[in-house]
Amino acid sequence: MTSPPPEPATANGDAHLAPTPRLQIVDENKAFSADLAPYMTNEWNLLDAGFNYNVVAVFGSQSTGKSTLLNRLFHTNFQVMNESQRGQTTKGIWLARAPGLPTLVMDVEGTDGRERGEDQDFERKSSLFAIAIAEVIIINMWEHMVGLYHGANMGLLKTVLEVNLQLFQKKGSPKTHLFFVIRDHASGTPLPALCATLTADLNKIWASLNKPDGLEASQLTDFFDVTFTSLPHKRLAGEQFETDATTLRQRFVDPNNADYVFRPAYKKAVPADGFPHFAQDIWTQINANRDLDLPSQQELLAQFRCDELATVAMDAFSAGFTGLKSQVDSGTVVESLGSQLDGALYGALKPFDTQASRYHQGVYQRKRKELVDRCQTSAMVVFNAQLRNAAKRAVTIFKSGLDFKLKSKGADFYIMVESTKDEVLQFFSKTANASCMQDSTWSFEESLADLRTELDHLISSRRDEELNKLAHAAERKIQTDLPDAINDILVNPTPTMWTRVDEVFREEVESAESDLRDRAKALRITDSELDERLAALRTASITALRDVLSQATSEGALVQRLKATFEQKFRYDDQGIPRVWQPSDDIDGAYRRARELADQTLKSFVVAELPYLDTLESSTSRSLASSAFTEDLQASVVALRKPLLPPSKTATLTSRFRLEADALYMEAKRSVVSSSAHVPRWVLAVIAVLGYNEFMSIIRNPFLLLLLILMAAIGFVIYATGMAGPAQAVAMRVGKDVARQVGERVMDVTGGRGIVGTVNEFVLKPMNATLPAPETAKEEKPKSE
Numbered sequence: 001m002t003s004p005p006p007e008p009a010t011a012n013g014d015a016h017l018a019p020t021p022r023l024q025i026v027d028e029n030k031a032f033s034a035d036l037a038p039y040m041t042n043e044w045n046l047l048d049a050g051f052n053y054n055v056v057a058v059f060g061s062q063s064t065g066k067s068t069l070l071n072r073l074f075h076t077n078f079q080v081m082n083e084s085q086r087g088q089t090t091k092g093i094w095l096a097r098a099p100g101l102p103t104l105v106m107d108v109e110g111t112d113g114r115e116r117g118e119d120q121d122f123e124r125k126s127s128l129f130a131i132a133i134a135e136v137i138i139i140n141m142w143e144h145m146v147g148l149y150h151g152a153n154m155g156l157l158k159t160v161l162e163v164n165l166q167l168f169q170k171k172g173s174p175k176t177h178l179f180f181v182i183r184d185h186a187s188g189t190p191l192p193a194l195c196a197t198l199t200a201d202l203n204k205i206w207a208s209l210n211k212p213d214g215l216e217a218s219q220l221t222d223f224f225d226v227t228f229t230s231l232p233h234k235r236l237a238g239e240q241f242e243t244d245a246t247t248l249r250q251r252f253v254d255p256n257n258a259d260y261v262f263r264p265a266y267k268k269a270v271p272a273d274g275f276p277h278f279a280q281d282i283w284t285q286i287n288a289n290r291d292l293d294l295p296s297q298q299e300l301l302a303q304f305r306c307d308e309l310a311t312v313a314m315d316a317f318s319a320g321f322t323g324l325k326s327q328v329d330s331g332t333v334v335e336s337l338g339s340q341l342d343g344a345l346y347g348a349l350k351p352f353d354t355q356a357s358r359y360h361q362g363v364y365q366r367k368r369k370e371l372v373d374r375c376q377t378s379a380m381v382v383f384n385a386q387l388r389n390a391a392k393r394a395v396t397i398f399k400s401g402l403d404f405k406l407k408s409k410g411a412d413f414y415i416m417v418e419s420t421k422d423e424v425l426q427f428f429s430k431t432a433n434a435s436c437m438q439d440s441t442w443s444f445e446e447s448l449a450d451l452r453t454e455l456d457h458l459i460s461s462r463r464d465e466e467l468n469k470l471a472h473a474a475e476r477k478i479q480t481d482l483p484d485a486i487n488d489i490l491v492n493p494t495p496t497m498w499t500r501v502d503e504v505f506r507e508e509v510e511s512a513e514s515d516l517r518d519r520a521k522a523l524r525i526t527d528s529e530l531d532e533r534l535a536a537l538r539t540a541s542i543t544a545l546r547d548v549l550s551q552a553t554s555e556g557a558l559v560q561r562l563k564a565t566f567e568q569k570f571r572y573d574d575q576g577i578p579r580v581w582q583p584s585d586d587i588d589g590a591y592r593r594a595r596e597l598a599d600q601t602l603k604s605f606v607v608a609e610l611p612y613l614d615t616l617e618s619s620t621s622r623s624l625a626s627s628a629f630t631e632d633l634q635a636s637v638v639a640l641r642k643p644l645l646p647p648s649k650t651a652t653l654t655s656r657f658r659l660e661a662d663a664l665y666m667e668a669k670r671s672v673v674s675s676s677a678h679v680p681r682w683v684l685a686v687i688a689v690l691g692y693n694e695f696m697s698i699i700r701n702p703f704l705l706l707l708l709i710l711m712a713a714i715g716f717v718i719y720a721t722g723m724a725g726p727a728q729a730v731a732m733r734v735g736k737d738v739a740r741q742v743g744e745r746v747m748d749v750t751g752g753r754g755i756v757g758t759v760n761e762f763v764l765k766p767m768n769a770t771l772p773a774p775e776t777a778k779e780e781k782p783k784s785e
């Protein structure tokens, strides 16, 4: 590349100065030149210019006279296309200093070039580079391009402005001057009309930009000043073209010109010696930026069509799994859900594949993947509902399966639980696996873990239930066995009564505890749990014992027991034979002894003497330091240690018992009196006189005589065998009964007086008058009496 020697800069350039050498700073392969810094020093003599330099670039379609314009405006020597052969002349990005001016001029490869075809990468990057580096961008276009979106490079401008905004612009960044030059302005359309069209297009582009955060409300004018001008047709109005170009040059070279384009507001604040590095950095950043890797027209078309086809496929897929969705929504676990969903997806993909595969392959594959992802995402609702249903089913199977297995005799709880759990987890995993769509990333691990947790909770509560059952069974056994065993002892109160009660109680508790211990082992009961259960069992046992004792010492029961004790002693002799009181018998002494025995019995019931309670209390306190269980047990022990018979109750019982005892005493006395009462002698004389004839008639009658001898023999046998007393007692009772019944009949007949009144009057009254009163009855008559 040959180049004339650099000229010193003048205020507004010099038409006679030779052009400076130009440098291709970015070649057509996007490589940045290493010569920029040496050119700045050696060729353009600008390295020490500080901030006193300008940068201008050109943007526009290929072969629209960009280089021609730059050469006219800045007296540069950028390569211009030969009129005879159309084609690209400027390749890559060129830079040159305007002779005599502190201005770097950038000639950029044209856009829409036939040579690059659909590859818009370079034009995007080079345009963005121009906007990022230059203070003024000359946007070059033919007049007939105005109003055309693609012809006027509006699509490209949109992309470039958008990326520029994202990469390089912040609030307060220096503005860039967009200088529109409309070429071959030969029609009658006035410049303002063309400006209005272009302004409207620009505003439309700006409104449609994706603006970064914080810049959403920004306007085009926040970052750009826009100027429009035009030039006449170069060939048709050559002279005018040259004149106008010269005039236009003044706006670029003369700082005193009213329309001078390089204003301080556009300065990038990069000193000239830093410009080479700055430019290289910007290019590197732009070259690496993926935001500029935008699709080609083919790709855009493929995207559009694939999106349309994907929407149709998506609708078809949704319709395909609607039935499955309503099934799972109603709680059904659908068999082979995954393959059914795959079938629906396959049905939807088939037409998509047929049509979309004809378009750009990269786009087709990408859109297909997106479509499959979207279908799988929408079907995931069904999958999740299926997992919920399967988990519910698994829990139901677990409950019923466990119930069934535990019914078998001798079933080990944990073996049954583990086998049932394994079965339902397998069921769930199998169902969940069969519910996954092919190539999906669906996972059911979380649901499986949730199911495990739920089953563990169920097992734990079921185990507690079983443990409660065992504990209740042990308590019930005590509550059933204890009353009989204790009552057997209490029914015959003896001095060792409480020792025996204590012994029986201990045996019952120890047997129940050992039973509970053995059976709870299968439930893998922990030591502390066992201690608590044993404490509860002991408390229940103590309460049961207390209930038995309370019942046994209730007023009615105890009076009966005292009466029985009294009667046993009073009415039966030492051999257990019922006494027939004779006048010679010591009824008072017998009464006293029987009553003393009853009193002793009563005393023995006042307090339960149970040393085993201490054992229970101390062993429970040792195993369970301090807890609700020990407190309950202690409370039950305290309750049982309280007197069974408080003084007031003892007094009441004594009174009631005395009444009963006194009645028995009176009865005994009466029986003696009735058996020993004498018939007066005159009655015997009367009987002998009046009965002489009857006696003689018996003697003379052989049948009656035989009957008399028989009766005498029976009487002798009774007397000889010592059965006289009991026979007399029986006879007396029978006689009394007969007398009572006859008396009642006589009373009926005699209208109330009858024989009983007469007998009372003349026989019993005198007899009662001769009887002594019972001692106690005399000494201490109960109040109630």
Ligand SMILES: Nc1nc2c(ncn2[C@@H]2O[C@H](COP(=O)(O)OP(=O)(O)OP(=O)(O)O)[C@@H](O)[C@H]2O)c(=O)[nH]1
Pocket: 061, 062, 063, 064, 065, 066, 067, 068, 069, 079, 080, 081, 082, 083, 087, 088, 089, 090, 109, 110, 183, 184, 232, 233, 234, 235
């Ligand atoms: N009609 C017309 N032709 C022009 C004008 N300016 C330049 N030309 C011609 O258009 C052709 C291309 O000119 P260039 O200056 O090389 O155009 P370019 O835009 O720089 O070309 P590339 O660098 O290849 O993009 C040349 O034959 C010029 O003589 C103009 O204003 N009107």
